[in-house]
Amino acid sequence: MLTISQNELQRLFLSPLAWIILALSQLLLAYLFLTHMDYFNALQGKMSAIPGAPGVTELIAMPLLSNTGMICLLITPLLTMRTIAEERRNENLPLLISAPISIYKIVIGKFIGTLSFFLCLIVMTLLMVMSITLGSSLDWLQVLSGTLGLVLLVASFSVIGIYLSSLFKQPTVAAISSFALLFLLWIIDWASTNAAEFTLLSWLSLLRHFQPMVQGQMNSQDVAYFLIIIFAFLLLTIRRLDRERLD
Amino acid sequence: MPDHPFLLEAKGLSRHFGNNIAVNDVSFSIKQGEVLGFLGPNGAGKSTTMKMLSGNLAPDKGQILINGIDLLDKPAEAKACIGYLPETPPLYKEQTVSEFLRFCAKLNNIPKKQRITAVDNAIERCGLSDVSQRLIGHLSKGFQQRVGIAQAIIHEPAVVILDEPTSGLDPIQIREIRQLIREIANQHSVILSTHILPEVDMLCDRVQIISEGQLLFIDTIETLHEYMQSSALLLRFDTEISVQQLNAIDHILQSERLADNTYRVTFAPQHDPTQAILSKSLVEQWQLTMLMPEKHSMEDVFMKILREER
Numbered sequence: 001m002l003t004i005s006q007n008e009l010q011r012l013f014l015s016p017l018a019w020i021i022l023a024l025s026q027l028l029l030a031y032l033f034l035t036h037m038d039y040f041n042a043l044q045g046k047m048s049a050i051p052g053a054p055g056v057t058e059l060i061a062m063p064l065l066s067n068t069g070m071i072c073l074l075i076t077p078l079l080t081m082r083t084i085a086e087e088r089r090n091e092n093l094p095l096l097i098s099a100p101i102s103i104y105k106i107v108i109g110k111f112i113g114t115l116s117f118f119l120c121l122i123v124m125t126l127l128m129v130m131s132i133t134l135g136s137s138l139d140w141l142q143v144l145s146g147t148l149g150l151v152l153l154v155a156s157f158s159v160i161g162i163y164l165s166s167l168f169k170q171p172t173v174a175a176i177s178s179f180a181l182l183f184l185l186w187i188i189d190w191a192s193t194n195a196a197e198f199t200l201l202s203w204l205s206l207l208r209h210f211q212p213m214v215q216g217q218m219n220s221q222d223v224a225y226f227l228i229i230i231f232a233f234l235l236l237t238i239r240r241l242d243r244e245r246l247d
Numbered sequence: 248m249p250d251h252p253f254l255l256e257a258k259g260l261s262r263h264f265g266n267n268i269a270v271n272d273v274s275f276s277i278k279q280g281e282v283l284g285f286l287g288p289n290g291a292g293k294s295t296t297m298k299m300l301s302g303n304l305a306p307d308k309g310q311i312l313i314n315g316i317d318l319l320d321k322p323a324e325a326k327a328c329i330g331y332l333p334e335t336p337p338l339y340k341e342q343t344v345s346e347f348l349r350f351c352a353k354l355n356n357i358p359k360k361q362r363i364t365a366v367d368n369a370i371e372r373c374g375l376s377d378v379s380q381r382l383i384g385h386l387s388k389g390f391q392q393r394v395g396i397a398q399a400i401i402h403e404p405a406v407v408i409l410d411e412p413t414s415g416l417d418p419i420q421i422r423e424i425r426q427l428i429r430e431i432a433n434q435h436s437v438i439l440s441t442h443i444l445p446e447v448d449m450l451c452d453r454v455q456i457i458s459e460g461q462l463l464f465i466d467t468i469e470t471l472h473e474y475m476q477s478s479a480l481l482l483r484f485d486t487e488i489s490v491q492q493l494n495a496i497d498h499i500l501q502s503e504r505l506a507d508n509t510y511r512v513t514f515a516p517q518h519d520p521t522q523a524i525l526s527k528s529l530v531e532q533w534q535l536t537m538l539m540p541e542k543h544s545m546e547d548v549f550m551k552i553l554r555e556e557r
Contacts, residue, residue, distance in 0.1 A: 007353075100326040
């Protein structure tokens, strides 16, 4: 299992794709970080007068984590299309399937590999957040809750992408459909006008479960939602690959 | 190694794709140290059978026993005993040869201590020592095929399954790959699929001919050679002889003139007239310049077997 994730990660870093993704997302996030910083500086004077006003964590660190989530949404399809669809297209899957290793290990291995890449990206974002401590202090618990939310969010992205990747032979088709599905799950709650109202659509929304964690609220409901998504799509992918031998 | 009479045994394998029957009730087995050739035209069901043997495709009906272990019941244990090279070798082109083989070694659960030896062994046996640090994507097709073979033998499997290992290679590479397969056959049982008859002739102990999903012929290569044995001789003389004179010789059933002084004579399979022709030409002073048994090409035999079955 770890063999597969290791290999997945190694091959990712052998290609320019991983480096370019890391570099460009870092560039974008750095720009966003500075924008948030500027905004904070502009407001700082007014806010110091108000008791209980939002601090650096709310105004710089947390928006940055939200931005990272959005950027990961854009990156995920590009990474997950490689995991199964591209291997299938290059006819590399028989190598894994005829090895003495079960399908679930292959799928979980690929999932861990993709997730590890995102963890690199998240760690780099956190370094940026931590640089705030040079001049100010952070609410560490809120950062922790936001980070956990981000990890769960990205894990859900990956697992959905891997499932769609297992459905198709053309990597681009896999990428486009993962992007469409992820984006749909991101915006699906726009249909419900009342933000406080709890509807099926808002329950389905990834964003709706991610936002509270960024605000520092750890609801078991949200964590459960992400875990359900991860397990459900892992199972679907395993079943899909298992069925491939039958038809 | 457990003492099963057969390393690999397939019983009544069938497989449909929609309404097409790709493989229909195919049974065969392979013993220790044997090279089994799977021969058939394109689309005969060779690759489908190979995929079923390697666990990439589930059969509709039938059973596959590898070393006595049922492939469908205990896939992981059974798969540990086979090495498989599909038609397109599965390679990660962005890795170097040794990186890729190290991954394959791990994938096949080779313990850490033996992994380096296993990789080195596979590299050496497949003649990859000079290119082990190069990227697979930069290698020629022949070398990529070797990497594919190295991947299939790295865990010292009991049975190696090679699906059309020489397709798409140039003649020199074909010769090298055949040489390599022959060396591998010293240590492993090999199942080889091909549509090239001479390849089977050169490499295999036993042959199976498959066509339209059905096995037509399973026998040793010697029996196949008997099929190839023809009952005709080609003769050339310096002097003019009539067809009637040749027909008069014992055991010659029929003779025909091919060119000026070249004749083709046919005879009953058990009665070779060579001696009779020789002594006759001595007596008659016919100046015999050529006497050659006419051999059927493998292609003729193939067509013959296919025709006989229909």
